[in-house]
Amino acid sequence: DAKTTQPTSMDCAEGRAANLPCNHSTISGNEYVYWYRQIHSQGPQYIIHGLKNNETNEMASLIITEDRKSSTLILPHATLRDTAVYYCIVRVTYDKVIFGPGTSLSVIP
Amino acid sequence: DARVTQTPRDKVTEMGQEVTMRCQPILGHNTVFWYRQTMMQGLELLAYFRNRAPLDDSGMPKDRFSAEMPDATLATLKIQPSEPRDSAVYFCASGLTGGGYGYTFGSGTRLTVV
Numbered sequence: 001d002a003k004t005t006q007p008t009s010m011d012c013a014e015g016r017a018a019n020l021p022c023n024h025s026t027i028s029g030n031e032y033v034y035w036y037r038q039i040h041s042q043g044p045q046y047i048i049h050g051l052k053n054n055e056t057n058e059m060a061s062l063i064i065t066e067d068r069k070s071s072t073l074i075l076p077h078a079t080l081r082d083t084a085v086y087y088c089i090v091r092v093t094y095d096k097v098i099f100g101p102g103t104s105l106s107v108i109p
Numbered sequence: 110d111a112r113v114t115q116t117p118r119d120k121v122t123e124m125g126q127e128v129t130m131r132c133q134p135i136l137g138h139n140t141v142f143w144y145r146q147t148m149m150q151g152l153e154l155l156a157y158f159r160n161r162a163p164l165d166d167s168g169m170p171k172d173r174f175s176a177e178m179p180d181a182t183l184a185t186l187k188i189q190p191s192e193p194r195d196s197a198v199y200f201c202a203s204g205l206t207g208g209g210y211g212y213t214f215g216s217g218t219r220l221t222v223v
Contacts, residue, residue: 034211043113043200044152046211094206096142096165099152 004088009104012082018075020103022088025069030092033064035073036099037084044087044099047073078107111135113215115201121221127189130218132201133182141184142202142212143169143176152200158184159206191222 005023012018024033034049048055048062050071055062061074075082087102114133122128134141142157156166156176166176173192178184188195198219204212 036211038152043202043214043217045214049211096154096157097202097212098154099144101151 004090004100006086006088006100006103008101009106011106011108012075012078014080014107014109015077018078018082018105018107020073020075020086020088020105021070022073023070024088024090027068027090028092031090032092033062033068033071034089034091034097035060035062036087036089036097037082038087038102039081039084047086078105080107080109083107111213113201113203113213115199115215115218117218118216119219119221121223122191124192124222125190126222127187128191128195128220128222130186130199130201130220132184132186132203132215134184134201134203135213136182138203138205138213139181140204140206140212141178142200143184143186144200144202144214145197146200146217147197155186155199188220191220193222196220196222 032049032051035047036044038044047059048057050062050064064071085102085104087099116131140159143155144152146152155169157164158178161178175187198217200214200217202212202214
């Protein structure tokens, strides 16, 4: 699996967009970018994934650069309930998920 | 919503005792994972199964840990004998290979070994 680099922590004002970056410069052509989050004391939760095109669902948007070496997860209107650790993972779809330390996002009132 | 069910939710046991954690994956999912989470190490993959066959258990201490899937609706993680350093939250997750979607995690079993 390709390695990812994420900032350790970020703050975001409530109601604003939260933009969480991830670098994955060694990503292979068949590896997808996945995002999960973990709210305190809960199990991780799948958010979104993509290969090369930008993706959007009811939770978030995923923007992947054209060279696929980095991506950004966007929470368009962050709420206090979005405070969590966000994990960026790259892998092939049939493989195991290996978690790094992630980004601890604090949404501030 | 379909869920991954883990039991027990919390377990306190004495050092040296056997501990068994159970996981009911989502019906139809063919891949099951066991993870352990501590403050120091974060989320560590212990083992995973596909179609009930173990694929990788390299993250598991072999001398005391064992993971099995007796049938498609049950995965177990056993620790014998337990040690204080095994204290952690243990998560089970399930998913569909090639489904292109993420895996679904259970709420975890919080294990405390005293």
